[in-house]
Amino acid sequence: MFGILAAIKDRLGLSWPATVLLTTGVLVGLGYGAWRLRSGLARMLSGTPQPAAAAQQEAPAASLDGEQAGAELLPAHPELTAALRTAGVIGSEQVIRADQVTISPVQTGEVYDFLVPKGRTYEDVEKRLGTVAGMFGVTRLHMTLERSRDNERRVKLLKLHEPPFTRPFPAPTRQEIETFAGVPLGHDVTGQLAGVPTFDKASLLVAGMTQMGKTTLVNGLITCLLIGYGEFELYLLDGKFCGLTRFEPYATRYESSDDPAVFWEMVRELNRRSDERYAQITEAIRNRQPVPKFKPVIFIVDEAADFFASGATNEEKDQAKQIAEDTRSLVAKSLESGISTVLMTQRPSTNAIPVMVRDQFLYRMCLYVASAGTAKVALGDTYFETVAPINPVLLDPDIKGQAVLFANGRSRLIRGFDFDDKFIWDVVDKRVAKRMESLPEETPLRKAIELLRAKGVDFMTTPDMAPALGILEDDPAKRGKRLNELLGGPPTYKNSQGRGYRLDDLVAFAMSDS
């Protein structure tokens, strides 16, 4: 090295300090030139030109962060980098590294699995999902984002080939429903089952214009509950008269009516049960006992809007107010009492379901509606400010049963199941039979139920039933009273044959507890 320096010194006729300085300067200059050339080549290969100013800004960060320095040299994924930069998800100087992207085909589209640059998270993509979809040349409905559990920077972006649910998925089998972790409500856009983790401590509002598939969706929900949910009681109010009839044999109480008084009566009955349950909880806490576990009760109302409508007189207005207040209280108290409410409405207008009732619902679903305002009524006033909202107005009204499911702050597009009637009947029959098996064998109530079943009748009068259960009293009043006491107090029913008991009432009574 000394020899080389001496040769340079002789050749240029410089002093020693000047020779050393000059040689060092030239070597540093050459090194910088080589670095510029290399990064320029890397950028050219990745097809992402970078302004000089940005490159200068990035130099210090690169020296702090090994990965970022590596990112500069590694090729970027052109499609994702360009889309996410233009959508404003990542900065113009940032890239999505090609070696951190995998694209895999699924049944209905393809999944882009990638890491966003350091300093960004999946939420940056989620917040701008509509714009990102636009960059891919599709709509928000074609795109679904899933976060990963292992890394905040990992994004799984599903892009559909066709509008969602263009092709129907087959209804799930019993086994698929049984193995689903939670309560399925429908298929997601890839054909997987989607739903909510539990119906315990939850309530659901389902809104959508007429003929969009609400009743079918809720029939699917009840079917899934009967297959996969533990023991529960069902209260059904069929405001459309025949939408929920298939489940009557299992229901603890089934009413088919559009009379607000019937709705109010059911709400009050459930509020009473809820109060009793609260009293038991308080008592347990007071006595330092474990809090009792209650059998879940699920109250489902098909077409609820009419029940809150108010008449013109003051008395009717007061009644409507009281109905709204009682309903709000029921939904709000479901948290601890284990009584969940599902309300459906085809008129999600501002005054159809009172705001104080609506705001209590933990889960909300909206099928196709004609305006964003109506969607807000169903999903909440601030719905469009939530993360990655899906506008129900954009759903295709010809593909029935599609709905935006808004649960735990996240939106999902699903399509309710459309089960065969035969499948539903079979599920109901099996569940009712299972219930019967679980009844204590030798009770008079079970004997009475089996008597009606053996005779193949839905109703039996007191004079016919009493002797079969060992009551040989001749006085009708005394006989009726003794039989009712023996059975434990189930509701009686009167028809043209006289007073007696209906099979459905006896079964429901046998199943109910506080």
Ligand SMILES: Nc1ncnc2c1ncn2[C@@H]1O[C@H](COP(=O)(O)OP(=O)(O)OP(=O)(O)O)[C@@H](O)[C@H]1O
């Ligand atoms: N998931 C689905 N797949 C296929 N067809 C469906 C689906 N959901 C609903 N439908 C069909 O759409 C029609 C309307 O369904 P449904 O009666 O459930 O709607 P609705 O919203 O309850 O209507 P309304 O409020 O007028 O009573 C029915 O013919 C039903 O078979």
